Amino acid sequence: MTSTRTDSPKDTPTDNPTDLPTATAYTPRPIAPETLRRLRETDDAGQPCAPYxxxxxxxxxxCCLRPIAPGERVALVSYAPLRRWAAETGAAPGxxxxxxxxxxxxxxxAGPTGERTGYPFSRAGSLRTLRRYDRNGHIVGGRLLRIPRDEEQGFDAAFAEAFADPDVVLVHVRAVEYGCFHFEVRRP
Incomplete structure (x- = not known):
């Protein structure tokens, strides 16, 4: 399977931190380096970063679209992915x-490495919600996905279903258990 780029015309090298080869039809996007820089100072809830x-x-x-390795210095921060996308595109998600x-x-x-293939954080049996957004940043549907054994096929089918709707420009993948944002995919 070949990779399909999902960058919007407004992307800049700072906003699009990776041109990684993947085995997926849709490109999972990490948090952009400039956004990470800001989150490492003050997060989207106005709290200072507290590394541990x-x-x-x-x-x-x-930032890397991979699991934390034991002993790594990390931070848990509040992030508003739709707000960041809206600032970039002029949308008004309300x-x-x-x-x-x-x-x-x-x-x-350094962000994701070229070694990564497939979709990040996909474990067979896990539940994910794929929220679909229109150009205004409004939710226009969604899908619950129990990740199948063939993880890529499950995600590819869910993204293809989402982007079959011409109003969908952005999909957020979230964990059902905690509601955490995992990654976004933009319309190819």
Whole structure:
């Protein structure tokens, strides 16, 4: 399967931190480096960043789109992904502007590596919600996905279903258990 780029025309090198080869039809996007820089100072809830060393690891990093390794210095910050996208595109999400906790490296990192293939944080049997947004940043539907054994096929089908609706320009993937934002995919 070949990769399909999902960058919007407004993307800049700062806003699009990776041109990674993937085995997926849709490109999962990490949090952009400039946004990470700001979150490492003050998060989207106005709280200062509070770094710590994670002794166990395993939680998903949104800067690298991989699990935390034991002993890494990280931070749990409040992030408003739709607000950031709206600022970039001029959308007005209104009441749909959510914020919630995400893990990031406490210090600047290189972002995702070219070694990654497939969708991040996908474990067979896990539940994810895929929220669909229109150009105004309003929710126009969604889908609950229990990740199948063939994780890529499950996500690819869910994204294809979402983007079959011409009004959908953005999809957010969230964990059902905690509601945490995992990554976004933009219309190809």
């Amino acid at each position: 060393v994670d002794p166990e690891g395993g939680d998903p990093l949104r 009441a749909y502007d959510e914020q919630g906790p995400v893990f990031i490296h406490a210090d600047p990192c």
